[in-house]
Amino acid sequence: MIEPFATKPLTENASLQASIVENAEDAIVSKTPDGTITSWNRGAEKLLGYTHAEVIGKNIAQIIPADRLQEETLITTRILKGEFIDHYETEQVHKNGKTIYLSIMASPIRNGAGEITGIASIARDFRRHHTPQETFRSLLESAPDAMIIVGNDGRIQMANTQTEKLFLFTRDELHNQNIEVLIPDRYHKHHPKHREGFFHDPRVRGMGIGLELYGKRKDGTEFPVEISLSPLETTEGILALAAIRDITERKKSEEKFKGLLESAPDAMVIVGQDGKIQMVNAQIQNIFQYERREIEGKEIEVLIPERFHGAHPGHRKNFFRDPRIRGMGIGLELYGKRKDGSEFPVEISLSPLETEEGTLALAAIRDITERKLAEQRIQQLNLELEEHIVELESFSYSVSHDLRAPLRAIDGFIAMFLNRFETTDEEGKRLLGNIRRNVTKMGNLIDDLLTLSRIGMKDIQVTPIDMNTLVQSVLEELKETRGNAEVEVHELPMAEADIALMKQVFLNLVSNAFKYSSKKAAPHIIIGCIPQHGETHYYVKDNGVGFDMEYYNKLFGVFQRLHNPQEYQGTGVGLAIVKRVVSRHGGKVWAEGKEGEGAIFYFSLKKN
Structure with missing residues (x-):
């Protein structure tokens, strides 16, 4: 074990050891259990950029990135329990701000009584010193998914950090375990056959395509996964490299999307660029009389009258060439075809749907039979109303015109009577005046009615x-x-x-x-x-x-x-x-x- 420098008088042998440590190419650092740096060699200065004077006596946490402090605490805890860390890979930040990737070995420092008094670490830039095996391991570590290498006997040979995080097992616990330890019990019976099938025909493939796949954590909880398999050729033979992704959040999003799809009042159909139906909602049965299983995977033309089949693929290509929200067939009469072959008028809205597999088309289809019947009825009523209005206006005009002449005659007779017969008493004159005023009022009303009638008839x-x-x-x-x-x-x-x-x-x-x-x-x-x-x-x-x-x-x-x-x-x-x-x-x-x-x-x- 490496003792902290300058902690006791140096013997000749100790002086030689210190010289070797000081001039080593790797970074060699020692610290107390609480993290205070007690030694810092030239390799550390070269690798991390900090001088001996800048770090001695300071806590190691001051030069560790914040997102790596928890990792440092876990490693320290393991070493203080007496473990020796063969190697682990991590990230560090150089004094100039650049990120460097380190491979670190760490061990406890003990005194003469065997008590742990500190921690010694040796670090190197693994990009410069990696062997092909280390390079592969580093690639495995940098993968965002859980990566597991399995032999044809079904035993786990290697796993990365993401596997530990995802399944809650340590690498040591997984090493040489049967892969079924990560699979729910209900799949154990059939899984060996699937594994044999892969090794019989080793090629890149998605595992369980079209099936619901689940992983099992150390605590027994299950979660949905997506698995990709790749063959890995080695000197010991072909191994299987499995990339495992937790798709819990995706499943939640999919379930939410399906819920929204199901609650839609219209028939909702999702179509791929190949024209095949990928998903439909419950309304498809109400409107088209098909059950889901009958049309999912079929060409979209199954829902379209035959006379439109020739032109429809071209319309579909135009949509995917410029995918945006639009009404389909604007200005055209669109029709759907039910399972029994009957046709009905529809209104269709198209929307692009971005997915991992590419752009899909989401079609909202509405049966507008009732609306069309209502429109036809309104048109018929409008025609009838126009006929009635014309008749009414003609009647009003005729009646008003025919009433004007008698009223004028009455008014003229009263005026003549008043002029000729001045002997008429005052009461008679008053009554005749009232008659004449009412005649004038009625004449004004007739004039207004004539005006109203002419407006409807006039161009x-x-x-x-x-x-x-x-x-x-x-x-x-x-x-x-x-x-x-x-x-x-x-x-x-x-x-x-x-x-x-x-x-x-x-x-x-x-x-x-x-x-x-x-x-x-x-x-x-x-x-x-x-x-x-x-x-x-x-x-x-x-x-x-x-x-x-x-x-x-x-x-x-x-x-x-x-x-x-x-x-x-x-x-x-x-x-x-x-x-x-x-x-x-x-x-x-x-x-x-x-x-x-x-x-x-x-x-x-x-x-x-």
Whole structure:
């Protein structure tokens, strides 16, 4: 054993030994049981970069990487129990910061009474001094997986550090043990045959392909593994090199993925680049009538009508050439084929799925039979509704047109009667005046109904409109009903619309603002616009009587009136006209209001 330098007077023999140690090429270091460095030769200075003066009296932990301190503690514990460490490989950091790889032998230092007083270590850079066998061992040690070498008799000849960590056995415990010690008992009966099969045809292969493989730790616990076998030719014959990987986390991820797949409301199909189905969920049976075992491993075309088989491989190749989330066959009618051969409309979304084996395609398939039937029904109802609307508008137009002539005649007769027969008493004049006012009111209602009917029947003539000029013409037309209202007009942009219909919109909105003014304040009306999300929102704002938002849904309906008709004259058709005009332009109309505080009416037109 190597004694610490300068711990006792040097005899001639001891002086010679010290000289040999000091000039040795390997790093030779001694330390006390608590880790204090007591000797440091030139080889150590050369290997680690620290001088004798820099380390003597300091704790070895100060120059050991933090991730290796636990390893140092374990080695020290073993040596203080009297063990001799033949060699172990570890990493160290040179003073200049570079990582170096060391092969170390360590032994206890004893005094004359046989008591352990320290630890002596010899270290070398194993990359410079390795024999082919040591090089192989170092490669084995650097592997991220558990590496085990087994003879054809099934006995373990070598194992790396990862094996110790994974199976909780030490190398010494595993050496010359039968490999079945690492395998659950239920597999022991068949495993020797599998081993014989490998040695009969030694080649690189995955072990138990398609099977669930498990390892067994020293404490008896089991865990899922993935095993790769390789033949290793040696002078003693062919050995088996097994790379064993713990796939517990992968299994958890797979189970989570499978759970998500199973909970999906759509049929989920995973397809490889060869077009074969690798995995499906339970919905596949509900939609396609197949059980999993019937289609997993089959070509995806089994789920597709025959008339699409020719083009489908090309579509699949295009997806894998540019794998990204997309809807399949956008704009096309897609169909699936059930087990019984019947077809049904589907909607398909494709997503790339990155795996260790490469990119797969995840297809979410939805049966849209009910949606298609609903769409067809809606189309039919729309056609019927359009026919009814045309009929209703024609009827309204005819009735309104036919009523106008009698009303005008009645109004004319009353006017003539009042002019000719001045002897009529006051009560008679009052009654005739009431009749004439109601006739006028009915005439206005008929005019509004005619306008509403014409909007539905009229072809829209879209032209560029100067909205500022249009608004001024509307204000000029309404000047007799304006009263003392103050009108503020902001700059409005050009618009693309039917000028006659757009004038009708402003006529109704502005006349309403005049009509529903408040008695509490002088009427103030603002006409303007707000740019919003690439479109223009026009508005007419007033400080009039407003409305309760609770009744908002009635606001744009025909004959829906929110105010007392005796106090505020109106037909209940104006806002319905506004809504129909704006709708025919592909726009929308809405309003905000508060009772007693005014209202603001908005409309937008279809984006160009």
